[in-house]
Amino acid sequence: MPADWTTLRELLLPEMSEATRGRRERTLTEALRNGIRVGRLAARTRLPSSRDLAAQLRLARGTVTSAYAQLVAEGYLIAVRGSGTSVAEIVDRRAEPRAAVDPQAPPGAWDLRPGLPALAAFPRTAWVSAVRAGLAELPDADLGYPDPVGLHALRAELAAYLGRVRSVHADPAEVIVTRGAAEGFSLMGACLAGRGHREIAVENPGHPGQPRLFAEVGLSAVPIPVDEDGLRVDLLAETTARAVLVTPAHQFPLGVALAPHRRLALVEWARRVNGLILEDDYDAEHRYDRAAIGAMRSLAPDHVAYLGSVSKTLAPALRLGWLVPPPDVRAEVARVKLLRDLGSSTIDQAALARLLRDGGYDRHLRRTRRLNRHRRDALVDALTRCLPDWRVIGVAAGLHLVAGLPDGVDDTELSEALARAGVTVPPLTDYLRDPTRAAPFAGLVLGYAGLTPDRLRAAVRVAATVYRGRATQAQAARDAGPEAATARKLPVCSSSTDTAPPMT
Template sequence: MTSSGTNPGTSGPAAWAAAWELLLPAASAPARARGRTLQAALREAVRSGRLTPGTRLPSSRELAADLGVSRGLVTEAYEQLTAEGYLHSGRGAGTWVGGAVRAARPRARDLAPRSPGARADFLPGTPDLSLFPRAAWAAAQRGVLAELPHDTLGYPDPRGLPRLRTALAELLARRRGVVADPERVLVVSGVAQAMTLLGFALHARGVRTVGMEDPASPEHGTLFASAGISTVPLPLDGEGLATGPLRESDVRAVVTTPAHQFPSGIAYSARRRTELLDWARSVDGLVIEDDYDGDFRYDRAPVGALQGLDPEHVAYTGSVSKSLAPGLRLGWLLVPVSLAEEVVERKRTMDLGNPVVDQALLARFMERGDYDRQLRRCQRAYKERRDTLVAALEEHFPGAEVSGIAAGLHVIAALPDRYGPPERFLESAAEAGVAVRPLTDYTHSRTTGDDVVRLVLGYAHVSPKRIREGVRLMAEVGGQRAP
């Protein structure tokens, strides 16, 4: 093809030729679609970096002749992309690629915490997505679309749909002992957004550090860091968060998982819960309660939420990520009255509120008892898998100490000394395609101070058969290298 010269310092004909093949579909497109096809192809050439800023384009006459299309079609394409900022043109200077558009970077790595190629996947954090109640959810969706008033589809209340806030208040008061009138409930896109909202609200008040359990979910620290707040690791003892180091830390806010500490599995004792609230009152501080799996208890009665004891010093958050599916991005946040206005305003500016149809759907699902039925269904399935995992560990790792089994969706297994050191065991497991996560991944120091292999084993998403096979395989590869 022919090509015009270039401006000094710009890409030359070679850069244009590299993008030539992207425009070929325009020539063969149906006549009525050629203009749109050419414009789309030019946009893609710029976005992808095939046409770099400063590249001089052929004249409209030259490009039309090369593609076999009308000159007017090319002229229209150039004018449209110039108006959009992709191209620049000047009288007598031709047309070239502008500098406003930057080529897309290579695709980011997959952040989903799963190992699709693993022979056995014990990574914690995901429920069994095959248990999602598709039929009941579809029925609720049809009902919502039939009954939802037209005016409800406008911009929503950033706090959430009143119908859903009412359903959540009833559910949380009944199941978790939370003080939850509808006006106190804020609908959020999961616990992650709840933490971020709290982080921004606290930062606006001058807070720059918050305490965090050690061990704990690393995600909490990342979320607060995004709001400009650093975290201080605070140790646990047998009753929960150690309040001595908490008082010495001088923080005025702390993130906790008191009903079932993640990942240790500790349920805070009554004494420790009282001590934690006494601390919050003494410093006019805030306890942030992540009730991440509060509905899953197998061998003990559910422990009520800490928020029910002092709703003005506890911010409470949870979601349907474990009970239904994390992909729904639906959760709740209850904050003290003193923080409510700031958190709601931050929610409004962040996303204008959650989608109305999704909120109405979840509300109907709860109102008709479907949510309670789903919890019972999951409870039965996960208890069976918990029992299968514990039995398999006893069979294939005799002498292993298993803890945190009374609740939740994972256990902690401390393997016999002969399977150490941890680095060697983890290497063997990875080579065999067994996805496991050590307890050190959740500790601030990244070490437990000894050579015992301590694993955080998730089981909710694994069938009983795969659990047995995975534990057997893990024992085989670990035993091959055990001294």
């Protein structure tokens, strides 16, 4: 690394004069961000250490450290312990088209598929510290074969955390650590099949992977429609299913919350048929414009199995989740878990326990909530400017939103056209589980956590170009009128980078 960073400083950074006193961190952050946006700091450029830059600019080292941390959280920088801080590849503006479709754009140039958090914001330093501290605290005996239901220290921390933030009041002995929520579904499915269940009701539309998990253990998925109040609980009576999987805090993918009267009706149904509710609380921590919604398990602990994971808060690669089953099935779940994999990684469990105990998990959530809200606002603003005839749905929480398309638009065909232009975004049709029922509307499901605001805006500009082109061609084919007349009626995409005002 060069020993003299004077040229870098003079090119990109303003002098920290008396006029900037009191807001030096903000001034430095903005200067670095702008330098990256316009391309003067290219991807993979290594920045000076916080100590070096602080000395050159006559700033406190903490000011530089805070500026770097903010830009890491926004996805502009990458910080790797032992390797310093560098500009992230994802924000290299030179490879990004301005507004028109690039015919050479590689597939997936803008990946808006839902399901992933901001992976660049993973707290690498905090996680490494937690691994070291957790491993140092582990007694030698805990390095043997693990307890199949999980490390006691982690179960205790999870019980405290879930009680505090999700109103899931459980003893540590009731918590089972899983390899992600997917294993939790599989374990519960195996227990249901072992008790004679042959069907499980699922939301329609919903996640396509869950019915496949249940099919592996012999359970058939029975799709139940979802409306603006969530699952149509009244339609459960028309099935023979005595188990149901729901996403009550933030329905996937429509983003609605299960209405209070539906929650009560669902609990009453479970008690009446002696049934089981699988509560998938997959992204309840990510909320922006509404108060937290308590978990359903607090309403009926004997009939609700609560499932969650760190896949939407930290990273799916950790393969850590939790299951709080009803008391009468816990021993059976523990037995199946033991037979399948002898338990989950003790070292990773110890690290997560440490992260929960020292507040690192909460701090990470606070940072990523701000980051995700900023990205959501940028996406909503871009859609409003460029595609005003699309309806934005499910924005109050989560890591994705749904764009409802005008009548007559085929979401599958539009998704395929966007993919050819480099924008990967699935159609709502892909989430239907009942081929005999039409989708509630045509739409696209857009995940926004993995892209910076600038890249989200670029993706929307490309989508608007593709959509306008298709609309022009369709109208011309219908009335054989001049394309220009139709084009004048179509929205013009603003190039403004202003973010949307706060939403209510």
